[in-house]
Amino acid sequence: MNRLFKRVVEVISGNVRMNNDELDIYFNIPFDDDLEPNLSEITVYNLSQTTINQLKRGQKLSINAGYSDDKGLIQSGEISSVSTKWEGADRATLIKVLDSVPYNSAKTLQRSYKNNIKADAIIKDLAQALGLKVATLRLPTNKVFKKGYSIDGEIIKSIQNIAEDCGASAYISRQQAFIRPITEGDNHNFVLNSDTGLIGSPEYFEEEKNGKLVKGYKFKSLLQYRMNTASIIQLQSREVKATLRIRKGKHINNGSSFYTEAEAIM
Template identity: 40%
Template sequence: MSNELFKRTVIIKTNNNITLRNDDYKITFDVPFDDDMDMNTAEVTVCNLTDSTINKLRRNDTITIEAGYHTDTGIICSGRIANVSTKHDGIDKVTTIEIKDGPDLASKSLTNKTYASGTRASYILRDLANTLGLAIAKFQIPNDVVYWEGYVVDGNITDAMENVAMHCGIGCYIHKSKLYIRPITSGDDLNFTLSVETGMLGSPEAFSESTEVTEEDLKYVSRSRMKVVYGKWYIMENGYKVNCLLQHRFQVASIVNLKARGINARCRVKRGTHSFDSDFKTELEMVEV
């Protein structure tokens, strides 16, 4: 492998003109990402910042983490500062920064918001996204379900959006503070094959994931995506858990070719974590497409 792989580069920037580099400070991080509407929390630690710099790290400031090797770097986290705390660990003063990758939507709800008979899923999703004030990065609905009996939102808005998306066979998630609505089999093709030669660590581990479908949801969800187990219907996804050297290009919905002993599959990244401590790596869960 190129020697550049061993020149680990981390750059943290805020809108308050703070720039922190791992050449100057000891930095660690954990940056999770996934394809749902729940907000993710990343955590960064930086050793021995001055009090002046710590005081400039303010809640709700925007912050990014850029990581990679030498000049091959990219943004792996973009969000807002949620909390800053500092403690002493031996001779080091360790500052921990918590980062939220989107707005806090957990408390956003509606009471008996009713959509009329004949309303399409696309209208509901756009309307609910506008209610939440979310910027839409992608909006693709090949199977735009029609609710001939109408549709009622009574409770958490993000739960309702995920439910409508499931009916259409699409994903609905927030990534880097933007909303993505598109088919679960589509994504951003990296034209990249992940293998031992390109940074894979160890061997892929197969996994299977299921989501139970209610009687009401069965009116809309394609049965080709489902399996019956003991009389109940489940949406099934099969894929692999993989570890590799940190790769900033991997994010939610990245399309990657996976090649290992007995495996030659085209996959979509469902969730993962970029991390830096003693190791500089990316952990992925990807499903076959």
């Protein structure tokens, strides 16, 4: 736990470099297991007008956070909007950031595919029509649509549905799109326990999804950049010892608290 001291926050966008040694920087950064872009909010107090003018819509923004000897990337996206207002004697600038790659998530399509077409071929074609670059495409079951496949609606929903039918998760994380097995993720060999930041006791849950029973835990820790969509972690507490894959959560810094909440499945 000794290394979890001295909080560090760095915000980088173009020529702008901001850090929490010089400015008060708060954030709420959600992440989850789908292709809908997540909207993060970063509030920075008392920025100069010159700096505010350099923060422009469509510009890439990234955030590193953690501690003096252990920090990492928690957000990479594009600025959606920038607004400034006075809060008493302080000037608060709210920066909204989309964790996305450039594509139109609401785009629709009307198209039919031939008999015996495979799921990966449909996904590749739909992704191209959407302008979505997929970093990883790996389907546990490459389903064959014997009677063909038709789409008449939102492309993103069809990609999501086909991926789920094939046992895969489709999501965007840090400006990259992934379609891969629901149990597959990024293993940082990270053990979360009371010594590495676990707060309180994990909460067990069960739910049914696509006809299957899903089991997992919800938990909270001191802010941990290694925890993101599809991160594989070892959760250890008095009640639990399990290897889990994170499916959603959020990173929060509100001034008094600096933490990560997550929901992970077995």
